[in-house]
Amino acid sequence: MSSKKTLNVGLIGCGFMGRTHSNAYRKVGNFFSLDRQPVLKAICDFNADKAAAFAQQWGYESVETDWKKLIARKDIDLIDICLPNNLHMEVAVAAAKAGKMIICEKPIARDAKEGLKMVKAVEKAGVPNLVSYNYRRIPAVTMAKQLIDSGRLGRIFHYRAKFLQDWTISKDLPQGGDALWRLDVKVAGSGVTGDLLAHCIDTALWLNGGIDSVSAMTETFIKERKHQLTGKVQKVGIDDACAFLARFKNGSLATFESTRYARGHKALYTFEINGEHASIAWDLHDLHRLQFFDHRDEGPLRGWRSIHITDGDHPYMKNWWVPGLAIGYEHSFVHQVADFIQGLTSGQPAGPTFREALETSKVCDAVLASASSGAWVKV
Numbered sequence: 552m553s554s555k556k557t558l559n560v561g562l563i564g565c566g567f568m569g570r571t572h573s574n575a576y577r578k579v580g581n582f583f584s585l586d587r588q589p590v591l592k593a594i595c596d597f598n599a600d601k602a603a604a605f606a607q608q609w610g611y612e613s614v615e616t617d618w619k620k621l622i623a624r625k626d627i628d629l630i631d632i633c634l635p636n637n638l639h640m641e642v643a644v645a646a647a648k649a650g651k652m653i654i655c656e657k658p659i660a661r662d663a664k665e666g667l668k669m670v671k672a673v674e675k676a677g678v679p680n681l682v683s684y685n686y687r688r689i690p691a692v693t694m695a696k697q698l699i700d701s702g703r704l705g706r707i708f709h710y711r712a713k714f715l716q717d718w719t720i721s722k723d724l725p726q727g728g729d730a731l732w733r734l735d736v737k738v739a740g741s742g743v744t745g746d747l748l749a750h751c752i753d754t755a756l757w758l759n760g761g762i763d764s765v766s767a768m769t770e771t772f773i774k775e776r777k778h779q780l781t782g783k784v785q786k787v788g789i790d791d792a793c794a795f796l797a798r799f800k801n802g803s804l805a806t807f808e809s810t811r812y813a814r815g816h817k818a819l820y821t822f823e824i825n826g827e828h829a830s831i832a833w834d835l836h837d838l839h840r841l842q843f844f845d846h847r848d849e850g851p852l853r854g855w856r857s858i859h860i861t862d863g864d865h866p867y868m869k870n871w872w873v874p875g876l877a878i879g880y881e882h883s884f885v886h887q888v889a890d891f892i893q894g895l896t897s898g899q900p901a902g903p904t905f906r907e908a909l910e911t912s913k914v915c916d917a918v919l920a921s922a923s924s925g926a927w928v929k930v
């Protein structure tokens with residue numbers, strides 16, 4: 552048995568994200584040297600059968616069906632919120648008041664107004680907090696951050712990002728309920744803007760600094776869908792697709808695009824950044840590669856390099872296998888937990904904290920405001 556201090560986790564929500572986070576808590580101590588060991592103390596879900604099956608599958612010690620009871624438990628250090636967006640604020644504010652550390656799934660909340668309440672609650676309570684924008688922690692993306700921060704690209708002129716999916720094209724797909732809450736505006740807050748573009752915006756703010764203003768357009772292609780919970784055909788309130796132009800505070804120009812109607816694309820997140828000296832490009836479908844072009848490699852052999860980010864001197868990689876062996880999507884969540892725990896130890900909190908993630912929600916709000924007014928909107 553390990554003599555390390557424990558980090559007792561109470562996770563709420565047994566969906567897809569509950570699985571990615573649970574996997575991360577289980578694996579992190581095997582691969583990273585940390586001074587705290589996560590313990591899967593309790594899983595919480597409104598549905599008792601679902602929670603019991605999840606506890607069995609992932610090795611949780613106990614089950615709760617009421618998140619208020621979970622938060623009240625003295626043996627829980629960290630509340631992990633893997634719930635639909637409409638529940639983030641209430642749960643996070645209560646968890647902060649109870650003095651718990653919090654990891655919350657993205658986006659921080661349905662909008663920046665709710666997000667701000669969460670920021671105030673965690674800052675008042677002084678509890679460690681993090682929003683789960685996992686793509687920052689894919690080694691190739693972290694490497695992009697290191698290259699930019701080291702000045703390798705020089706002045707940045709352009710930022711281009713896309714997140715494409717195709718899973719909501721069928722008009723027969725209902726909205727609302729279990730796995731489909733992302734289609735219900737009351738629950739999700741928005742469609743692709745808060746769900747997918749939020750990832751692109753988080754990465755962009757991290758890599759390229761703040762966004763000054765945006766000009767956006769959105770579309771809802773299927774106007775009515777049956778609601779899974781009420782059984783009634785109801786108006787669809789989410790944005791199915793969104794594209795926007797942005798001006799960054801550093802003077803660079805950007806385009807962002809997201810849709811759930813790009814037939815053939817399941818989760819294609821890509822970005823490209825063009826600087827004075829060099830450009831970089833990344834693609835989630837080839838996530839362990841970073842494309843890099845350096846103008847200073849002059850001569851007939853100049854060209855784009857495809858760097859396999861799998862060596863011991865690449866971010867996070869020395870913790871995994873031997874050089875050259877790739878890792879995947881789930882590892883970004885393991886890195887997130889490792890960084891969170893290292894942040895507790897060092898006193899330098901891992902980001903994005905709630906306050907940092909609020910910036911992404913402010914941009915999403917500005918994008919939606921611009922799409923509805925047709926005007927440029929300051930963030």
Ligand code: SOE
Binds near residue numbers: 716746747750818
């Ligand atoms: C939506 O399909 C979704 O699961 C998002 O909610 C996630 O944040 C994204 O990483 C993958 O797609």
